[in-house]
Amino acid sequence: MEKIGWHPDLPTKFDRVYIEDKSWNSPVAERARRIFPAERIERVKRQPFPEPGNQLSAAEYNRSKRHLYLCEYQGRFFKRCPGARPGLACCNYFVLNLGLGCDMNCTYCYLQSFLNTPVLTIYSNLPQALEEMREFLLEQPELKIRIGTGETVDSLSLDDLTLYSRELIAFFRQAPHWRLELKTKSAKVDQFLDVEHAGNIIVSWSLNPQHLIDHEEPDTAPLAERLAAARKCRAAGHHLTFHFDPLIYHEGWQDHYRQVVAEVTSQFAPHEVLSISLGALRFQPEQRHLMRERFGMKSYVTQAETFRSADGKHRYDLDLRREMFDFVLSEFRRHSEDWNLLLCMETREAWMGALAAMPKSVPGLGEYFNGQALTAFREHQKQNYNEQGRNR
Amino acid sequence: MKTLPLSQCNKSWDFKPLVAWPRTLPAMSWGSELLTGFDRDSGVAVDLAETGSLVEGFRACYASLTLAELSRLWSRTHPNPNWAEHFEELFRGYGLRWNDELRTTCAILAELPLAFQNWTSSKQLSVRDLAPLRALAERSQALELGTTLVASKLSKSEAVQALEWAVELLLMDRSWEEIRPSTAIADSRWLSSLKALRFPQMTSGDRQQQQAVARLAWPPRTSGHWLRQGDKAVLDVRLQADSLEEFRGQLRGLQKIEASLKDQEVLWKK
Structure with a gap:
């Protein structure tokens, strides 16, 4: 592991790196001490900044991106995807949250709606997360599930620090019927390409036209680098998925999205990409205040004409969403009918209106869209809860 | 109970409370700093410094205060070491969670004209209602908007919406001439015109x-x-x-x- 390098920008990414006492000797902390200059590292007993109570202010949120905290997570890592809610067509999914916060700075980031941790946090106790998954695997050895690590952090943007992907990929060799999704806007893949795998790793990129990356996704990798990283993963035998999410309306959107679809279709064949999901801009209503304060009104996101949707989120007008979905879907279909296309976190009305299939009918994905996994997991949680109660 | 002549008291904590201190009661002070009866020039003040904490004494004098009143109090007292450590307790006593967002809102509100502050009190506006103001880089942009809102016939919900759309339009480089109401006193027609500008x-x-x-x-x-x-x-x-x-x-x-x-x-x- 000592030979594995890191991105040249990593050592200057944070003004300060705090390491909790208990985590000081963890592998991730040891690597952090090698990467970051000693004067930026501080050993602490607890989280360095006080919790704001409810939500971070704009200044606190901005500061959180420049301060890293390594500590042990006290709760359970392995959870159901919060998208599994009535009213949303969702893709039964599990999440493994290995940190909280992001070093990237997308204007629309949904973390802005709930993050109240004043410092970007990476959990040092990965073995516990692996143990939780192992327990579930032993209980439900036949069950097919998908697990993602990109819900509360980008899966790979700090992976050259944590190297968690290596251990996760190794763990998933024991569960070849499970799928691990590493979701990212970075291009950091070199650190795990040599790890032997069971062909069940999905590396997943959120894509947008370069114009939007420049405008709305500061500190993320350029489109060309994301696609180059995807090609490396393809060569290493990993599955790929792409997310055009969020689609953002702006002047020239059709030309820009046509170009990015052309980039994808010229570099990848339909059978090389497990699925391509589309989602239109959406955010919790209270998030608009923080976005406005942090990015002003020159952002396409803050100035968007959005309205409250049935699920309470702000979204574009349904007709515009359908138009955008249909346009991008048509661009893919124009190239080939074989692309697996679906909509993500979208209302049923939009699903029915767009050209996309419901996820259950997408070849290769349908088997993962069943209620069986959720039922089994609820049962697993209940047992865990009861056991904890007995041990108390 | 210790008393001090008012002539020996400071009024630097005068936060312009909306309700006058009852004439039937003596003024209250914390040491030589007046807590109540800022409009008085003669008489004595009861010094509460020996009876408990500053926040306890203050809360005993003012059972409820609006966000604008608290903002004024904060702006006048926050450099004072007697207060500096106690804002969390003070604001909690009035149902508000002291954090960076609230502190920023207080700072902005306290700089705006008293008429606007009092209008926010009369409408019982919250920190969230006033959130758009935090995005304005220049306080001067808020002045004309504030004056218009104070004089308007808008309900609370309409006013909150107008404030948000107007701030957003200003931040989108619309001039005040484009945004301001076409009538002398803004009413719901202004809200419609703001909506048309914000959502063309x-x-x-x-x-x-x-x-x-x-x-x-x-x-x-x-x-x-x-x-x-x-x-x-x-x-x-x-x-x-x-x-x-x-x-x-x-x-x-x-x-x-x-x-x-x-x-x-x-x-x-x-």
Whole structure:
């Protein structure tokens, strides 16, 4: 592991790196001490900044991106995807949250709606997360599930620090019927390409036209680098998925999205990409205040004409969403009918209106869209809860 | 109980409370700093410094305060070491969580004219209601907007919405001349015009659809309206019939409307 390098920008990414006492000797902390200059590292007993109570202010949120905290997570890592809610067509999914916060700075980031941790946090106790998954695997050895690590952090943007992907990929060799999704806007893949795998790793990129990356996704990798990283993963035998999410309306959107679809279709064949999901801009209503304060009104996101949707989120007008979905879907279909296309976190009305299939009918994905996994997991949680109660 | 002549008291903590201290009670102070009765020039003040903490004493004097009053108090007292450590406790006593967001809001509000502050008190505006102000880099941008809101006839919810849309339009480089109300006293028509400026595509699209619906040949005692419901717009059709014969006639008329909608793609694409 000592030979594995890191991105040249990593050592200057944070003004300060705090390491909790208990985590000081963890592998991730040891690597952090090698990467970051000693004067930026501080050993602490607890989280360095006080919790704001409810939500971070704009200044606190901005500061959180420049301060890293390594500590042990006290709760359970392995959870159901919060998208599994009535009213949303969702893709039964599990999440493994290995940190909280992001070093990237997308204007629309949904973390802005709930993050109240004043410092970007990476959990040092990965073995516990692996143990939780192992327990579930032993209980439900036949069950097919998908697990993602990109819900509360980008899966790979700090992976050259944590190297968690290596251990996760190794763990998933024991569960070849499970799928691990590493979701990212970075291009950091070199650190795990040599790890032997069971062909069940999905590396997943959120894509947008370069114009939007420049405008709305500061500190993320350029489109060309994301696609180059995807090609490396393809060569290493990993599955790929792409997310055009969020689609953002702006002047020239059709030309820009046509170009990015052309980039994808010229570099990848339909059978090389497990699925391509589309989602239109959406955010919790209270998030608009923080976005406005942090990015002003020159952002396409803050100035968007959005309205409250049935699920309470702000979204574009349904007709515009359908138009955008249909346009991008048509661009893919124009190239080939074989692309697996679906909509993500979208209302049923939009699903029915767009050209996309419901996820259950997408070849290769349908088997993962069943209620069986959720039922089994609820049962697993209940047992865990009861056991904890007995041990108390 | 220790008392001090008012002539020996400071009024630097005068936060202009909205309710005057009762004349029947003596003024209260914390040491030589007056806590109540800022409008008095003579008499004595009871010094609460020996009876408990500053916050306890202050809370005993003022059972409830608005956000604007608390903002003024904070702006006058926060450099004082007696107060500096106690704002969390003080604001909690008035149902507010002391954090960076609240501190920023207090700082902004305290800099705006007293008339605007008092207006926010009369409307009982919250930190969240005033959130748009935090995005304005220049306080001067808020002055004309504040003056307009104070003089307006808008309800609380309308005013909060107007504040947000107006701030957003200012941040989108719209000039105040474009944004300000066309009438001397702003009313709900101003809110409509702000909405049209803030949501130009939706406004013009909905207007065209409304006109298209109105042009359709609706049968007698039926009507159609294009209505926006959040992120979608719908065709709302109503009919009244008092006989089967009339009902059948209306359905035949509606079928003609359906055919013209289909042929001309007036409201929806095929």
